[in-house]
Amino acid sequence: MKKVGLLGCGAIGTQIALAIDSGKIPAMLTHVYDESKDASSKLVEKLTNKPVIVENPHLLSSNPIDIVIEAASQDAVKDVALSVLQNKKDLMIMSVGALLDESVYEILSDACKDFKKTIYLPSGAIAGLDGIKSVKNELESLSITTTKHPRSLKGAKFFENSEIDLDSLDSETVIFQGNAKEAVSLFPANINVAALLSLTGIGSEKTKVKIIADPNTDKNTHHIEASGNFGKMTFTIENFPDPNNPKTSRLATLSAIETLRKYCSDEIQIGT
Ligand SMILES: NC(=O)c1ccc[n+]([C@@H]2O[C@H](COP(=O)([O-])OP(=O)(O)OC[C@H]3O[C@@H](n4cnc5c(N)ncnc54)[C@H](O)[C@@H]3O)[C@@H](O)[C@H]2O)c1
Known part of the structure; x- marks a missing residue:
């Protein structure tokens, strides 16, 4: 089973964690981090299989996990994404806006090749x-x-x-x-x-x-x-907006869950 680290325990992060905990995603959520201790503690309280709350975001990828899920902010992507790849872990990014900074995009794109790891960008709140x-x-x-x-x-x-x-x-x-x-x-x-x-x-x-x-x-x-x-x-x-964060659409959360489910499953892959 794939092991997952979660960066950001807000609206999207919480739904991903619950999808893992309920078995909808065949994975283990082993480590979480949020700059708000309150947010990470509240999330862990909701889960049956409790992950470790790490003290800083870099400790997510220094643990034996397969993928880090970023559901935090553009700043979090800028701070942490490169070290995740350097630690030879895959990465899923929700705060995609961070990649419009060309230098960030180029550094991460090169790091994927150098460390043979993949960055996943779910379709988020759109289709097509x-x-x-x-x-x-x-x-x-x-x-x-x-x-x-x-x-x-x-x-x-x-x-x-x-x-x-x-x-x-x-x-x-x-x-x-x-x-x-x-x-x-x-x-x-x-x-x-x-x-x-x-x-x-x-x-x-x-x-x-x-x-x-x-x-x-x-x-x-x-x-x-x-x-x-x-x-x-x-x-x-x-x-429809997510009930816990009107800036985020329900589809964005569902697309993150589906991307991770696909990553964690051996199956026929549908779609381009
Ligand atoms: N790709 C898409 O289509 C799409 C759609 C909706 C939201 N998003 C993005 O996904 C991210 C998460 O969305 P959400 O609705 O869960 O937001 P949210 O505000 O509900 O939760 C974000 C959580 O991340 C934490 N956080 C913020 N910056 C951090 C940092 N630098 N380090 C650690 N923790 C940090 C916050 O404390 C909060 O608990 C946002 O950046 C949002 O813009 C992307």
């Missing part, structure tokens, strides 16, 4: 990445429009220099238009899907992003359009 991956060399345009309730956008860096008052919106309002690189730096916890899409497709400078705040929606909706020599693809995904 299998198709976009297949046509990436024929893509001419790629865009994503994300619509969320204003409360799901609160706290983003973008609002430090904006006059938009999210609390006073009474109808759909375009908050941001630009490329994926700008979107990820201004909305680091809200728009990982734009990072994923651009890494799959034509890069972060060519991937167009529009963010809309809608006080009358209860969903996180992503509309993706891709076109090129192959034809055209459109995908619309209407996600």
Whole structure:
């Protein structure tokens, strides 16, 4: 059975841990870390098979595990990802925005080759990445429009220099238009899907992003359009937010669980 270390015990990390504990994922969760001791203790209390809480994130991969699951933050990826690969462990990253920093991407990509380890990026809160991956060399345009309730956008860096008052919106309002690189730096916890899409497709400078705040929606909706020599693809995904974190969609958690389940299972692999 594969052994798993978990970095980040919030909304996504907790659901992954529960999926392992209930046997849905055939693995053992042996070590966990969260910068909030409260978060890691609360998680461990919920589990029947209790993992060890390590004192710092580097101790996850110095233990005999197979994979570290990052479900924490972009900073956590920057701090820990390289040492996980150097310790010859695989890594799954949820805070994908961290990889839009070209130097981070290059260092980690080289480390995968040097240490013969793999980084897994689940499809997160979107669908259709299998198709976009297949046509990436024929893509001419790629865009994503994300619509969320204003409360799901609160706290983003973008609002430090904006006059938009999210609390006073009474109808759909375009908050941001630009490329994926700008979107990820201004909305680091809200728009990982734009990072994923651009890494799959034509890069972060060519991937167009529009963010809309809608006080009358209860969903996180992503509309993706891709076109090129192959034809055209459109995908619309209407996600319910995770009850424990409105910034995170339920699908993001489920896609992380499915990616790890697949990693831990010997079976026929479906999809590109
Ligand atoms: N790929 C996707 O589609 C997608 C979708 C949703 C969320 N995410 C990202 O996944 C990550 C986790 O999401 P979540 O909903 O579980 O968030 P959350 O806020 O519910 O939980 C994050 C946990 O990580 C801990 N943490 C934060 N920074 C840390 C660090 N440097 N070291 C150790 N612990 C740290 C926090 O204390 C918290 O307990 C976020 O970065 C989020 O932006 C990605």
